Amino acid sequence: MKRLLVIEDGHEYEEFARLFLADAFSIVASHSSEQALAALADASFDAVLLDLRFDRTPAADLTGDIPGTAERLFAGDTARALRYIKEQQGTLVLAQLREAGCDVPVVFVHDFPARRLHNLRRMYGAVAAVPTFDAAAILRALGAP
Numbered sequence: 001m002k003r004l005l006v007i008e009d010g011h012e013y014e015e016f017a018r019l020f021l022a023d024a025f026s027i028v029a030s031h032s033s034e035q036a037l038a039a040l041a042d043a044s045f046d047a048v049l050l051d052l053r054f055d056r057t058p059a060a061d062l063t064g065d066i067p068g069t070a071e072r073l074f075a076g077d078t079a080r081a082l083r084y085i086k087e088q089q090g091t092l093v094l095a096q097l098r099e100a101g102c103d104v105p106v107v108f109v110h111d112f113p114a115r116r117l118h119n120l121r122r123m124y125g126a127v128a129a130v131p132t133f134d135a136a137a138i139l140r141a142l143g144a145p
Contacts, residue, residue, distance in 0.1 A: 001026045002144065003043065007036045007093055008051035013109070017049060020135035024144035033063040033093040040102055047142040048097065048106040054089035063092040091120065098124050107141045109133055 004025035006013050014029040021027065025047070030036040039045075059066060062085055070081035085092065094106055103125060111131035112120070120127045128141035 002046040003028060004047050004049060004142065005030065005036060005039055005045040006049045007031070007033075007090075009054035009057045009089075010051075013049055013051055016133055016135075021049075021139060021142075021144075024139055025142070032057065032061050033096050034061070036093060037096065037100055040097070040100060045102070045104055047104050047144075048102070049138070049142070050090045050094060050106050050108055052088070052090035052108050052110045054086050057086065057089065062086065062089060063096055064089070094120075094124055094127070105141070105143050107138060109138070 002025050004017060004021060004027050006017050006027060006029045008014065009031060017027045028039055030039050054062065059082055064085040066078055066081050066085060069085060070076050070078040074080040090108060105126040105128065108129045110129050112129045117129055130137045130141055
């Protein structure tokens, strides 16, 4: 059976995957980039379902340079930088996955503007987005039969 790595800050994606995607995938959940990279070190996966926003994750568990982002983008405002990193955490995790050699299809449940999705694909390869939790659309995007 194909293996799906679910990466999110809560449990909603995991619960959705176990309810609606388990006929096509064996599900493994992680809740940070560190956990996701550890899962990749232990096993291979056929696809990734990735949350974009990690609002519930403590700052210490996030991927990204909060002080550096504050200086580069927000005139030193670390609160704004933290909010930005939480809102974009999924793309930062995606970058780490690709750097670690994980080149499987990745699907976000998010309604990205076409240009942003195009840029994500240019940078990271096989990236798709489905605007809602539509099991059939997510399965198609994940390459499941």
